[in-house]
Amino acid sequence: MTLTHNRPIADTAVATPEFEAANERQKRRRGLLLALPAYAYLVLFFAVPLGIVIVYSFATRNRFGGTDLTGWNIDSYTALGDSLVRQVLLRSITLAVITTVLCLVIAYPLAYYMATRRESVRNLMLVFVMIPFWTNFLVRNYAWYVILGTDGPLSRVTETVGIGETRLLFTQSAVVLGLVYGFLPFMILPLYASIERIDGRLLEASRDLYASGFQSFRHVLLPLSMPGVVAGSILVFIPSLGAYVTPEILGGAKTTLLGSYIVTQFLTARNLPFGAALSAVLMVIMLTATIVYFRKGGRTL
Amino acid sequence: MTGSITEPRGVTRRLLQANAWFVYLFFYAPIVLLVIFSFSDSRNVGVWGGFTLDWYGDFAASEPTKDALWASLQIAAVSTVVAVVLGTMAALALERFTFRGKKVFDALLYLPIIIPDVTMAVMMLLFFAEASKLFGFTKGFSTITLSHIAFSISFVSVVVRARIAGTDQRLEEAAMDLYASRWQAFRHVTLPLIMPGILGGALLALTLSLDDVVITQFVTGPGWTTLPVLVFGLIRKGVTPLINAVSVVMLVASTGLVGLSLIAQRLRSDTS
Structure with missing residues (x-):
């Protein structure tokens, strides 16, 4: 099936150049008109709010906990250098990187395995990856809360086996576990999409030329699947960095991450300009990653 | 046989199989355990104490949870309808037309998905704070619904676009060659063809609205606590078995919707 773009809608009139041009203009108008409601909506309820966050990040917090939108300054951005803030940023980035690497290590073999299966099996395996992908995120985190709890099932199992009870809840490990659990599908899907496209004969050719299994993986499979690796890593890294629900439920007081820290600025500390500046930093990281994603990974979402 | 990768043999194969089983166990074991414990007759959420339906009874009897469920449903219904109409129009415009500002629109449409x-919660909070200074309204149904629409439009348009890209535009042109008006051609040819995409997008929007906790928590007002916001609050206050039951209800609802959405997107539209 081929798509025919910009084809003038067939009409009874003779296709003179003037007619074609008029037709083209009318088509453009019609396209804009169709896009307009959503366009206007997103400008008003997305682009404008985005702008307001940027404006707030340069504003001043007054003595009453309110925000003065006069007297612009970059205090909120210089505050990012504070040791506490640096600690939170560093911890968030570290946990997000660990999460991304773990997801990659688990997802790559699965995506490869899926690509080798019959089409019917493959589709079934995909569906079972998709279901948790769209299943209630809060509930999936809560499930781990139940499992990791003091008298929870995991502790029971380790006690029975004789390792002693596990105390994972409210630790950084629990947060990483929750993040991997939450975002693993984001890694599997683009990896699978890129591995599935690879011509299997290239792998066979490398083996015919006496490459070992590892060499064939390292020099043929991995480079060819790189777009999927990049796309998946970004898709896992961004939400991990901004995660709020997971650290709130599975993390403890000492595991404040960027997402929770931003929320605190708005709901508890009432330091709106600083919270806005933190959000702006998160957005810049996200936008950079997204540009890399579209350059290297393509649209495999 | 071109293309597809042949299955490895021996130890590699075994390891790959083991990893696959591990991943699916990892995905589904927590969900299964949660369902099991929601029937457990114990005050401790992670301990089995015999079978009971008490917690579901509590759920049915508790006014706050019922109110929250009702609030969630109302918000999800309205935001889905609006998002589906706007998202489908946007998808048609992007797939079938060129117009001024198309690239910017395309980028703007992707942002809510990746942010x-x-x-996004912070953005909406500050936006409504500023807007209420100008117009003076209280936060609640309207602010939550407006925010949910803002992120749902993008998801709907992605799903519908995928469907439009897979349909042949010449069918619509053929209809118009046969003297169908522009509207008739759309109504009787294009719309039925892209219906599975629209349905899939709608169910997705419904799921996203029913699941959202962070953004809703920031833009909610007095009297408008959605189910996820209620559960999130309860978890942080101290866990009770009631949460297990509510979670399972939410789980079943969102899994059911996702299942329907996947089926809808796969439908071959049988239009005669």
């Missing part, structure tokens, strides 16, 4: 929840 972290927290960032």
Whole structure:
């Protein structure tokens, strides 16, 4: 099936150049008109709010906990250098990187395995990856809360086996576990999409030329699947960095991450300009990653 | 046989199989355990104490949970309808037309998908704070619904676009060659063809609205607590078995919707 773009809608009139041009203009108008409601909506309820966050990040917090939108300054951005803030940023980035690497290590073999299966099996395996992908995120985190709890099932199992009870809840490990659990599908899907496209004969050719299994993986499979690796890593890294629900439920007081820290600025500390500046930093990281994603990974979402 | 990768043999194969089983166990074991414990007759959420339906009874009897469920449903219904109409129009415009500002629109449409929840929550909070200074309204149904539409449009348009890209535009042109009006051609040819995409997008929007906790928490007002916001609050206050039951209800609802959405997107539209 081929798509025919910009084809003038067939009409009874003779296709003179003037007619074609008029037709083209009318088509453009019609396209804009169709896009307009959503366009206007997103400008008003997305682009404008985005702008307001940027404006707030340069504003001043007054003595009453309110925000003065006069007297612009970059205090909120210089505050990012504070040791506490640096600690939170560093911890968030570290946990997000660990999460991304773990997801990659688990997802790559699965995506490869899926690509080798019959089409019917493959589709079934995909569906079972998709279901948790769209299943209630809060509930999936809560499930781990139940499992990791003091008298929870995991502790029971380790006690029975004789390792002693596990105390994972409210630790950084629990947060990483929750993040991997939450975002693993984001890694599997683009990896699978890129591995599935690879011509299997290239792998066979490398083996015919006496490459070992590892060499064939390292020099043929991995480079060819790189777009999927990049796309998946970004898709896992961004939400991990901004995660709020997971650290709130599975993390403890000492595991404040960027997402929770931003929320605190708005709901508890009432330091709106600083919270806005933190959000702006998160957005810049996200936008950079997204540009890399579209350059290297393509649209495999 | 071109293309597809042949299955490895021996130890590699075994390891790959083991990893696959591990991943699916990892995905589904927590969910299964949660369902099991929701029937457990114990005050401790992770301990089995015999079978009971008490917690579901509590759920049915508790006014706050019922109110929250009702609030969630109302918000999800309205935001889905609006998002589906706007998202489908946007998808048609992007797939079938060129117009001024198309690239910017395309980018703007992708942003709500990739932006972290927290960032979007902050954006909406400040936006409504500023807007209420100008117009003076209280936060609640309207602010939550407006925010949900803002992120749902993008998801709907992605799903519908995928469907439009897979349909042949010449069918619509053929209809018009046969003297169908532009509207008739759309109504009787294009719309039925892209219906599975629209349905899939709608169910997705419904799921996203029913699941959202972070953004809703930031833009909610007095009297408008959605089910996820209620559960999130309860978890942080101290866990009770009631949460297990409510979670399972939410789980069943969202899994059911996702299942329907997947089926809808796969439908071969049988239009005669």
